[in-house]
Amino acid sequence: MTALGKLLRTTAFRLTLVYLLVFALFAAFLLGFLALNTRRMINDQIMRTVDSEIIDLTNMFERAGLRGLIVAVDTRSGNPGSSLYLVTTASGDGLAGNVGSLEPRVIENTGWSETAYRRLEQPDSEEHTALVRVVRLPAGFRLLVGRDLAERERLFSIVAVAGRWSVAIVVVLGLVGGFFVSRRVLQRIEAMSDKAQTIMAGDLTGRLPIAGTGDELDRLAANLNAMLERIEALMRGLKEVSDNVAHDLRTPLTRLRNRCEAALRAAKSDSDYRDAIEATIEESDQLIRVFDALLMIARAESGEPRAGMTAFDAAEIARDVSELYEPVADEKGLALHVEAASPAPVRGNRELIGQALANLLDNAIKYAGAATDRAAGAAPEIVVTAETRGDQIMLGVGDRGPGIPPADRTRAVERFVRLEQSRTEPGSGLGLSLASAVARLHGGELRLEDNAPGLRALLILPRADVARGTS
């Protein structure tokens, strides 16, 4: 398609054409109305003047007779101007006046008429048009008074010309304006679609240009950019997932394979094989656990389980999960306290929030339990809290373990990040990442704080009534 063709097909240009048509019609109507009114006004004025002259001259005739009338008419005919006078006998012979010729039968009919005429003093000039009135005087005499209509015609033609010109100007200006407006819009759209092409070609960091005028195109571009932002984040997440899946699954898979090979090579008895196979099953269970955790984080990140959300009391979850873990903590010599007396309404996925809290608690028991031997000074206790603060629900797990250095804290809750020291511990090692993903899914966050000493993990979730408003 040619550039002009493209331009003519833009919405802006089509709109321009429609407006143009409407404006031209409107202008024509307005001018026509104006012209007709002007014409009527001039006619009225002529008629009033002619009427008053006829009254004057009729009076003159009654007072001074035919002679007086003829003198008055001759005097008036001598005045320069556009007035016409004619006095005739009953048979139509001219007695006085300045009219040379008239259309036939005009003089015979009394009343108003328009007629072509020639002046007496200019018999060879071309015919003019006049508005005349004829009255019958006593004794059969006739009196004609009229006005030349050249003025009216001139005015009318001026208006007509002005009308034609203004319509022409509206059309030309409109077309030019429409052309420029369309071109400007087209240029911006073109810039956007060019950018979109490069983005589609794989450059996800690209963004649509924003002119800064705050108009609808800018708003559209801003929204599309926000969408691109989200897509880019998801793509980045996906890449991280695949990288982490590769790392977190390759390592145990390699171990698994090595173990089988070692068994094939070195096993001598049935019990050797049995041991190797049992170890393999254990290893594959661990692998499944890591895989499940990764999958669940990915699904939570994608916002998928949003459908299964219900309203429930987070304090109850805190008590339930604590009760579930209490014997384990007890076995490790840790006292587990729950401070969750008042209800903490949350809207979300009970299963996921329960699992997130279980992960935090599991971590706390794992690290604080291991640390109690070393840090004998600190009280070996874990405190699980559930409280409402403003429009947020905070589920906290505080321990007295070694904690996480401040520098590592933000990194620890990023998706799929595992701190080096956690890789050696049993479990998927993805507990914090999962808890963080669950928090983000619910529009909250996982915050790690210094418990002085130890670590306090806070799962911050929006309150139920607030969350309902946004969902």
Next chain:
Amino acid sequence: MSAKSNAKVARTMRLLIIEDDRDAADYLVKAFREAGHVADHAADGEEGLALASHERYDVLVVDRLLPKLDGLSVIGALRAKGVSTPALILSALGAVDDRIKGLRAGGDDYLPKPYSFAELIARVEVLARRHGGREETVYRVGDLELDRLSHRVLRGKDEIVLQPREFRLLEYLMKHAGQVVTRTMLLENVWDYHFDPQTNVIDVHISRLRSKIDKGFAHPLLHTVRGAGYVIRDGAR
């Protein structure tokens, strides 16, 4: 094997396995036969639906993704026909929502792949029993007695005081006395959570319960089944 010894206690079951993966199906049929049960196999949804409609089975083991007719539709069609044979859904889709979808479609239990056979047979046996079983007010295993109405537990003449959760744990074990129950079954039915708790939380709860009901008695009733879970039964039998 542990599963085998357990099968001697349970009656023989007739099972239908609807699974399109030939290897997985062969493995299941063979494993169930070794455990003393009879297992038929259907390779697609339509065949499975036809078999399940015309034959009597104790439990159906249904894969979710099947050729011709998917697993949930098979179960839905059976339920619509009034066939109430308990069905366990096997699925590679293990997320919470998928599970809910499966149970809503008329499935009685849901097991995500990959699963251990010990887990599967334990669940299948519970389903088979549930179908024909009755709800008793008092459960008895050996000289252990649990009254579900008065919430009292007696071992011989001694009353045993249990925490509410311990009571529910023992109630579940005794309801399925003689059957292996796995850790995940306990977590699902006693705590109503479906996630993997990562540490040995259930084991610790069991060992607490055991110390209350078995400690000081000559015949322990609560047994650990290695690689599978727990079973409560009168050791003398």
